[in-house]
Structure formats: C-alpha cells, structure tokens
Amino acid sequence: MKANLKYNLAWLALMVAVFVLIDACEFFGIINSFIENMLVTIGINIILATGLNLIIGFSGQFSLGHAGFMAIGAYATGIITQNIATPLGFYLSMVVGIAIAMVAALIVGIPTLRLHGDYLAIATMGAAEIIRILINNFKITNGAAGLFNIPPLVTWATVYVLMCLTTIMTVNFIHSRRGRAVMAVREDEIAAEAMGINTTRWKLVAFVFGAGTAAIGGSLHAAYIQTIAPGDFNIMASIAILIIVVLGGVGSITGTFVAAIVLGALDTILQNFGTLRMIIYSLALILIMIFKPAGLLGNWEFSFKRLSQSRKKATVHD
Amino acid sequence: MQTFGQQLINGLSLGSIYALLALGYTMVYGIIKLINFAHGDIYMLGAFWGYYVINGLHFNFILTLLSAMIFCAIIGVLIEYFAYRPLRNSPRITALITAIGVSFLLENGMTYLFSANARSFPQVLPTITYHVLGLRISNIQLIILGTACLLMILLELVIKQTKMGKAMRAVAVDPQAAQLVGINLNHTISFTFALGSAMAGAAGVLIGLYYNSIDPLMGMTPGIKAFVAAVIGGIGSVPGASLGGFLTGLLETGVQAIGLSAYKDAVVYFVLIVILLVLPAGIFGKKLKEKV
Amino acid sequence: MTSPLLNAQQLVKNFGGLTAVANVSVHFNQNELVGLIGPNDAGKTTLFNLLTGETPVTSGAITLSTDQGVQSLTGKRPTAIAQAGLSRTFQNIRLFKTLSVLDNVRIAMTNHYHDGFFSSIFRTPKYYQTEAAMTTAAQELLAFFNLTDVANQPAKNLPYGTQRRLEIVRALATKPKILFLDEPAAGMNPEETADLTRLIRQIQHDFHITVVLIEHDMSLVMSVVERLYVLNHGALLAEGTPSEIQQNPAVIKAYLGGEPSC
Numbered sequence: 001m002k003a004n005l006k007y008n009l010a011w012l013a014l015m016v017a018v019f020v021l022i023d024a025c026e027f028f029g030i031i032n033s034f035i036e037n038m039l040v041t042i043g044i045n046i047i048l049a050t051g052l053n054l055i056i057g058f059s060g061q062f063s064l065g066h067a068g069f070m071a072i073g074a075y076a077t078g079i080i081t082q083n084i085a086t087p088l089g090f091y092l093s094m095v096v097g098i099a100i101a102m103v104a105a106l107i108v109g110i111p112t113l114r115l116h117g118d119y120l121a122i123a124t125m126g127a128a129e130i131i132r133i134l135i136n137n138f139k140i141t142n143g144a145a146g147l148f149n150i151p152p153l154v155t156w157a158t159v160y161v162l163m164c165l166t167t168i169m170t171v172n173f174i175h176s177r178r179g180r181a182v183m184a185v186r187e188d189e190i191a192a193e194a195m196g197i198n199t200t201r202w203k204l205v206a207f208v209f210g211a212g213t214a215a216i217g218g219s220l221h222a223a224y225i226q227t228i229a230p231g232d233f234n235i236m237a238s239i240a241i242l243i244i245v246v247l248g249g250v251g252s253i254t255g256t257f258v259a260a261i262v263l264g265a266l267d268t269i270l271q272n273f274g275t276l277r278m279i280i281y282s283l284a285l286i287l288i289m290i291f292k293p294a295g296l297l298g299n300w301e302f303s304f305k306r307l308s309q310s311r312k313k314a315t316v317h318d
Numbered sequence: 319m320q321t322f323g324q325q326l327i328n329g330l331s332l333g334s335i336y337a338l339l340a341l342g343y344t345m346v347y348g349i350i351k352l353i354n355f356a357h358g359d360i361y362m363l364g365a366f367w368g369y370y371v372i373n374g375l376h377f378n379f380i381l382t383l384l385s386a387m388i389f390c391a392i393i394g395v396l397i398e399y400f401a402y403r404p405l406r407n408s409p410r411i412t413a414l415i416t417a418i419g420v421s422f423l424l425e426n427g428m429t430y431l432f433s434a435n436a437r438s439f440p441q442v443l444p445t446i447t448y449h450v451l452g453l454r455i456s457n458i459q460l461i462i463l464g465t466a467c468l469l470m471i472l473l474e475l476v477i478k479q480t481k482m483g484k485a486m487r488a489v490a491v492d493p494q495a496a497q498l499v500g501i502n503l504n505h506t507i508s509f510t511f512a513l514g515s516a517m518a519g520a521a522g523v524l525i526g527l528y529y530n531s532i533d534p535l536m537g538m539t540p541g542i543k544a545f546v547a548a549v550i551g552g553i554g555s556v557p558g559a560s561l562g563g564f565l566t567g568l569l570e571t572g573v574q575a576i577g578l579s580a581y582k583d584a585v586v587y588f589v590l591i592v593i594l595l596v597l598p599a600g601i602f603g604k605k606l607k608e609k610v
Numbered sequence: 611m612t613s614p615l616l617n618a619q620q621l622v623k624n625f626g627g628l629t630a631v632a633n634v635s636v637h638f639n640q641n642e643l644v645g646l647i648g649p650n651d652a653g654k655t656t657l658f659n660l661l662t663g664e665t666p667v668t669s670g671a672i673t674l675s676t677d678q679g680v681q682s683l684t685g686k687r688p689t690a691i692a693q694a695g696l697s698r699t700f701q702n703i704r705l706f707k708t709l710s711v712l713d714n715v716r717i718a719m720t721n722h723y724h725d726g727f728f729s730s731i732f733r734t735p736k737y738y739q740t741e742a743a744m745t746t747a748a749q750e751l752l753a754f755f756n757l758t759d760v761a762n763q764p765a766k767n768l769p770y771g772t773q774r775r776l777e778i779v780r781a782l783a784t785k786p787k788i789l790f791l792d793e794p795a796a797g798m799n800p801e802e803t804a805d806l807t808r809l810i811r812q813i814q815h816d817f818h819i820t821v822v823l824i825e826h827d828m829s830l831v832m833s834v835v836e837r838l839y840v841l842n843h844g845a846l847l848a849e850g851t852p853s854e855i856q857q858n859p860a861v862i863k864a865y866l867g868g869e870p871s872c
Contacts, residue, residue: 004738008733056411062411111591111595112591112594112595114595114598115594115595115598116598118347118351118353118549118553119549119594119598119599121353122545122546122549122590122594123590123591123594125542125587126546126587126588126590126591127587127591129583129584129587130584130587130588133580133581133583133584134584136580137580137581168731169731169732172730172731172732172733172737173730173731176725176730176731176737176741177716177720177723177725177730177740177741177744178727178730180709180713180716180717180720181717181720183706183709183713183717184706184709184717184720187705187706187707187708187709188704188705188706188707190664190688190700190704191700191704191705191706192706192717193664193687193688193689193692194662194664194688194692194697194698194700194704194781195692195697195717195718195720195780195781195783195784196689196692196693196697196718196720196721196784197689197717197720197721198689199689235542236538239418242415243415243418246411246412246414246415247415250409250411275426275429275430276430278422278425278426278429279423279426279427279430281422282419282420282421282422282423282426283419283423285415285416285418285419285422286401286416286419286420286423289405289408289412289413289415289416289419290401290404290405290416293405293408293409293412294408294409294412295412299708
C-alpha cells in the first residue's frame with residue numbers, strides 16, 4: 001500500500017513538473033502560439049491514440065473508425081457551447097459527447113465485434129464513415145460547411161490535464177481485473193472463453209471505453225481549433241491516429257506518447273518545407289516501419305516501479 | 319423502367335472500374351494478407367500515364383491502355399520490392415502502415431511534381447452516344463464495360479490455366495507448403511503485384527476517358543470503395559471481387575437515382591456491414607474456423 | 611448413489627455428412643477420476659468440445675446437478691459453461707502466451723472478484739484490496755504447483771511440460787466442479803509424466819473435484835483413473851474400471867489391437 005503510494009506520487013510529481021515547465025516556458029515567452037498549437041495537437045493526439053491503443057493493442061480488435069467517435073465529441077461541444085458559452089457548458093458538452101459516443105460504440109460494436117482482423121477494420125471504418133456522412137447531412141451540424149466560431153473555452157492547460165486524466169484512467173483500466181480480461185481476449189479467444197471470460201462483453205468494454213476517450217479528444221479539438229467540418233473526421237483522420245499507435249508500438253502507452261510527440265514535432269519542423277512536407281513525412285513513415293517493424297518502443301512500458309526495483313537490485317549486487 | 323435501364327448501364331460502367339480495382343486488392347490480399355492501400359494510387363498513376371502518352375506521344379486507345387498496364391505493373395512490382403518485401407515477416411499492421419505511407423508518398427509526390435490541380439483527360443476516342451430503346455449509351459461506356467470484362471476473363475484464364483497462376487493459388491493457400499514444392503515465393507508475389515497493378519492501370523485510363531478529369535488524389539476514394547467491394551465479394555476471391563465491384567457500382571448509382579446521392583457512400587458502407595454480419599467472409603469468401 | 615454431477619445423454623455431432631460423435635451417453639460423479647480413451651479420431655476431443663460448449667451439439671442433452679439444483683448446459687456458450695463450473699485444458703496448449711504466468715492465473719479468476727468500474731480506473735482502496743486478494747490467491751495456487759519462481763515470466767518462455775502444468779493451474783483457478791484434461795501428458799518425458807500422475811491424484815484429492823482426462827499414455831490412465839470410457843469411431847465401445855476394460859475383448863480388438871495389456 002505504502003509502496004503503491006510512492007509510485008503514484010512519483011507519477012504525480014512528473015505530471016506537475018511537466019506542467020510547471022510548460023507554464024514557465026509560456027511565461028518567459030519561449031512558447032509562441034505556433035509551439036502552443038503543436039503542444040495542444042500532441043496532447044489531443046495522445047488522448048485519441050491512447051484510446052485506440054487500448055482497442056487495438058490491448059483488446060486486439062482492429063478498429064479503423066476512431067475518427068467517427070471523435071467527431072461525435074467535437075460536434076457535441078461545437079453545438080452545445082455555441083449555445084452555452086461557458087466553461088461549464090464545455091464540460092457539459094464533453095459529457096454529452098462521451099455519452100453519445102459510447103452509445104454509438106455500443107450500436108456499432110455489438111454486431112461488428114464478432115468479426116475478426118481486417119474484416120472488423122473495414123466494418124468499423126464503414127461505421128465511422130456513416131457517422132461522418134450523417135453529420136454531413138444534418139441541419140443541426142450545419143452540413144458540409146461545418147461549425148465556425150466555436151467559443152474558445154479550452155487552453156493548453158485544459159488539454160494537458162485531460163490528457164493526464166484519460167491516460168491515468170486508461171492505464172489503470174489496463175492494470176486491473178478488467179484489463180487482464182481484455183488482454184486475455186487478445187491472446188486467445190477460445191482459451192479466454194473456456195476460462196469463463198465473456199469475450200464479447202470485454203471486447204465491447206474496451207471498444208466503448210476507447211470511444212469515450214475519443215469523444216474527449218474531439219471535444220478538446222473543437223473548442224481549441226474553434227472550427228470543425230465533417231471532412232476533418234474522415235478515414236484519413238482515423239488512419240492518422242492509427243499511425244501514432246503503430247509507430248509507437250502496438251500495446252505500449254509509453255510508445256503512444258513518444259510517437260505522438262515525435263510526429264507532432266516532425267510536423268512542426270516540416271512546416272518550413274512547404275509542399276515537400278508530406279513527401280518527407282511519408283518517407284519517414286515507410287523507413288521507420290521498415291527499420292522498426294514493432295514500432296519505436298515495441299511493447300515496452302516505462303514504469304517507476306520497475307525502475308526502483310532494478311535500482312534496488314543493482315545496489316544489492318554492489 | 320427506362321430510368322432503371324439507364325441506371326443499370328451507368329452502374330455497370332462504374333462497377334466495372336471498381337471491379338478492376340477490387341481485383342488487385344483481392345489478389346494481393348489473398349497472397350500476402352495485406353490491404354495494399356497504395357493500390358488506388360497506382361490507378362491514379364495509370365491515369366496520369368495515359369494523360370501524358372496521349373498528349374505527348376499521341377498514342378491511340380489500345381496502345382495507351384497497354385502501355386499504362388505495363389507501366390503500372392512495373393510500379394507495383396517496385397513498390398512490393400522496396401516497401402513490402404522487407405516487412406514480409408513483420409506484424410501485418412506494420413505492413414499496412416507502410417502501405418499507407420506508400421500511398422501518401424505517391425499522392426504527395428505527384429502533387430509536388432504535377433500540382434494538385436485537376437486536369438482534363440484528352441479524348442483519345444470521340445464520344446458517340448447511341449439511343450437504344452430510349453436509353454442513352456455512350457461508346458465510352460461500352461468500351462469500359464467491354465475492356466473490363468475482357469480483362470477479367472483474361473485474368474481468370476491466367477490464374478486458372480498458367481503455371482504462374484497455379485503458383486499464385488498455391489501461395490495463397492499455404493506459402494510454406496508452396497515453397498516446399500519448389501514455388502519461388504518472391505517471383506509469385508511480384509507476379510501478383512504486376513497483374514493487380516496492371517488491372518489498376520487499365521482502370522485509370524478507363525476512368526480518365528469516362529470522367530474526363532484526373533488529379534493526384536483521385537485514387538483515394540475509389541481505392542477505398544474498391545477495397546470495400548473486394549470485401550463484399552469475399553476478399554481473396556477473384557470472381558468475388560468482380561461481383562463486389564459491380565454490386566458497389568450498381569448500389570451507388572441506384573441510391574443516387576432515388577435522390578439520396580448525399581447518402582450513397584453511407585448506403586454502400588451499410589450494405590457492407592450487413593453483408594459481413596450475415597456472411598463474415600463476404601459473398602464468395604471461405605470462412606475458416608479455428609480448430610480446437 | 612446420488613445423481614451424477616454431469617450427465618450427458620445421447621450426444622450426437624455431425625460435421626456435414628461425417629458423424630464425429632454418435633449417440634454417446636456419459637456421466638461423471640462427484641469427485642471422480644474418469645478416463646476417456648480410444649484410438650486416434652475416435653471422437654474424444656470432439657466429445658470434450660461438446661461437453662464444454664466449444665462445439666454445439668447436433669442433438670442430445672447435457673445437465674449439471676449441483677447443490678443449487680439441476681441445470682441444463684445444452685446449447686450454452688463456452689463462457690456460460692465455464693462459469694457453471696466446467697473447466698478444461700487444450701490438446702495444443704492455449705495459454706495467454708505473452709502474459710505473465712501470474713496473469714494467466716489471475717485472468718481465470720476474473721469472475722470471482724468484484725471491484726466497481728470506477729474503483730478500478732481511479733484506484734480507490736477497494737481496487738488495491740481486490741488486486742491484493744487476487745494476487746495472493748493466484749500465488750497460493752502457483753506455490754502449490756511449484757510455479758512461484760516463474761510467476762513473472764511470460765507464459766511462452768516456459769518449457770513445454772511446465773506450460774502444460776500452468777494450463778492445469780489456470781483451469782483450476784476458475785474454481786471448477788469438473789476439470790477436463792485433454793492429453794495432459796502429450797509430449798512429456800517419463801519423469802514429467804510421473805510427476806503429472808501424482809499431480810492429477812493430488813488435484814482430485816485436495817480440490818475435491820471431478821477430473822476427466824483424455825490420454826494416450828496407458829500406464830498413466832490405468833494407474834490413475836477409477837473408471838474408463840472407451841470411444842471408437844465416435845461411438846461408445848465400453849465402460850468400466852481399468853481392470854474390466856483391460857479384459858474387455860471388444861476393447862482389446864478395436865483399440866489395443868490384441869496386444870497384451872500394459
């Protein structure tokens with residue numbers, strides 16, 4: 001119990017330290033609006049990719065529809081905060097977005113999660129496209145033009161705190177009774193069933209959980225960028241999140257962080273290259289995959305616990 | 319009845335393009351279990367090749383079609399050699415991301431070289447519209463349909479009758495066992511990419527003729543739709559891909575005809591999901607159950 | 611004698627035109643050790659799959675009688691059957707390969723512990739209590755089977771015989787009433803087989819459960835089981851104690867091929 005407290009405090013200290021660091025950089029003007037934009041994008045991408053990694057890396061279900069659930073969160077915030085332009089309105093909109101995204105994930109997941117591998121991927125992609133096309137045609141979402149002038153109710157600090165919160169919740173979920181059941185489904189469905197694990201249920205839990213976090217990412221995106229259109233949430237958006245997950249290492253949350261930061265930084269640096277930007281980006285993607293097929297970190301995970309244990313071992317050996 | 323007939327013809331023309339593209343997806347998937355995301359972009363390259371050889375070298379239709387097929391076959395083989403072969407024993411999701419990377423590279427490379435603007439495809443054949451039983455049928459539509467059907471029959475013959483086709487089928491069933499009986503895996507996979515890419519190249523030229531407009535991003539949406547078509551037909555199955563392609567084309571024009579064009583893609587995806595739920599491996603796909 | 615714990619009546623399984631299991635009735639009593647033997651392709655594993663719900667029966671009925679009453683298991687999903695108290699191992703080992711030995715066992719305990727969803731994602735004291743309780747229980751089980759040293763290793767890194775043992779431990783962690791072992795000695799050396807024989811007796815004795823095993827190793831089967839079923843070509847050929855079976859002419863003809871009994 002005490003040891004657990006120690007590790008939890010270590011994580012808390014790390015989160016506070018990074019916050020203070022960013023805040024100080026803001027204060028001293030090291031971070032301009034350009035860099036801040038990059039940091040916020042990285043934060044939102046981490047939220048989105050962590051949720052997708054839970055679905056793909058931990059429950060082993062290949063979903064290509066993450067942007068659909070992100071869209072639900074974004075539009076919930078866009079529509080509600082245009083009417084209630086207060087921070088409370090933002091959080092309300094986020095909760096509404098999460099709820100709708102989770103219901104949508106249930107509706108999509110119950111039938112499709114019976115499918116396997118690429119079939120599931122293509123079905124979830126189809127479902128996300130259906131969500132996007134509906135948004136594209138509804139009046140309340142302003143059709144293909146999208147929503148403008150969404151009140152700016154989100155700062156980098158909001159994104160940072162929510163990024164920390166969703167990551168903590170996701171990681172805690174993975175390291176619980178539920179997370180292990182979810183991983184059992186990934187490892188061997190037949191064996192899991194024979195152990196009394198209701199595979200359909202646990203797949204669905206991971207899928208719905210991931211959809212909920214995607215909605216949080218969408219809400220933050222809408223409130224920070226202030227403009228959203230259905231085209232922002234197409235297949236390419238889902239693929240962009242998938243790239244972060246695979247590049248970092250499927251099944252590694254640490255990897256997701258690293259990949260989101262690397263890609264975010266790369267994107268910012270490449271802004272100077274104009275049209276060559278995407279060519280360099282795609283070449284980098286191909287080369288990283290060829291030389292690091294398991295992603296940057298494989299399934300390695302950073303852990304204060306392991307760190308302190310290996311240090312203890314080292315002192316014993318001395 | 320008349321509109322129905324008209325939509326049937328439009329749907330079949332569009333469907334044959336999807337079918338040609340779907341064949342490439344299904345063959346590659348069948349043999350190395352990879353969703354070749356760059357396949358739609360090979361189709362775009364085929365269209366651009368057509369554009370340049372018609373304008374620059376004044377090729378006629380047949381020559382354009384054949385040269386585009388050869389050009390795309392070479393590109394397909396090169397992509398497989400450089401991007402996918404090093405990853406053959408890696409996790410499949412890694413190869414998928416690489417394929418997406420190749421797709422981005424082709425799209426952005428072409429945008430960089432030839433600008434993102436759409437350009438009009440030269441009319442190598444004069445358009446003639448026939449009026450039969452009150453239906454408008456253009457010679458372009460007939461050529462598309464005819465060429466597509468001819469290519470599909472040829473493909474079927476190659477797969478069923480030739481030694482290489484037999485090797486392809488063997489590798490699709492069991493790569494290890496195929497190697498044990500002396501089949502060269504690398505050659506077979508290269509050949510599969512060549513065949514699939516040639517089909518895409520032909521589709522690119524045909525779509526250029528049909529829609530008159532080409533641009534570097536033109537492969538994205540049809541590529542995804544053709545993959546959906548391949549899945550509907552049962553991925554890995556050649557007749558399935560043709561059927562899926564025609565079905566998708568007919569469905570799209572049908573939905574458009576009843577005034578729901580804004581929802582045409584949604585309907586296609588909905589049908590896809592329903593088909594997968596009823597037949598989890600598509601119409602002609604084989605369902606493999608794991609043995610305990 | 612009270613009614614048997616598990617009763618399967620006239621089970622039939624057809625795969626297309628092929629009858630894999632033809633009208634087989636078996637029953638297993640409380641705390642009994644039963645063997646299931648037969649030549650290759652006799653339908654032994656298929657019968658296991660029918661009993662554990664892996665393969666749906668074509669016809670027939672399966673009932674489980676416990677203190678809580680009689681329960682039909684016919685047509686239930688494997689998950690539900692496992693929750694009712696039937697657990698199994700697999701002929702071709704199916705561990706959760708990349709997960710640790712400890713996690714393999716804790717996963718099998720998933721349904722026996724309950725912490726609220728919010729308590730686990732926000733790590734309330736209740737979460738830590740549940741985790742500690744699960745881990746302790748799993749470690750006790752691992753200690754019982756001498757697996758403590760490898761508790762934190764990924765299951766795939768274990769030697770073959772140890773993997774088989776872990777599969778049995780994992781099945782036991784579900785707190786089964788009946789344990790089905792599908793060829794537990796397959797691929798084991800004589801020493802490991804001897805250990806396994808002791809282990810199976812110990813399981814029956816210490817856990818007070820019914821154990822049913824498919825096995826080709828006759829010395830193991832004959833020395834350990836109380837009762838035997840013999841299957842041949844999907845049909846039940848004989849039933850009896852090991853000594854009865856060893857003298858059964860039909861069995862000797864069909865299965866032992868006339869060889870002297872081992």
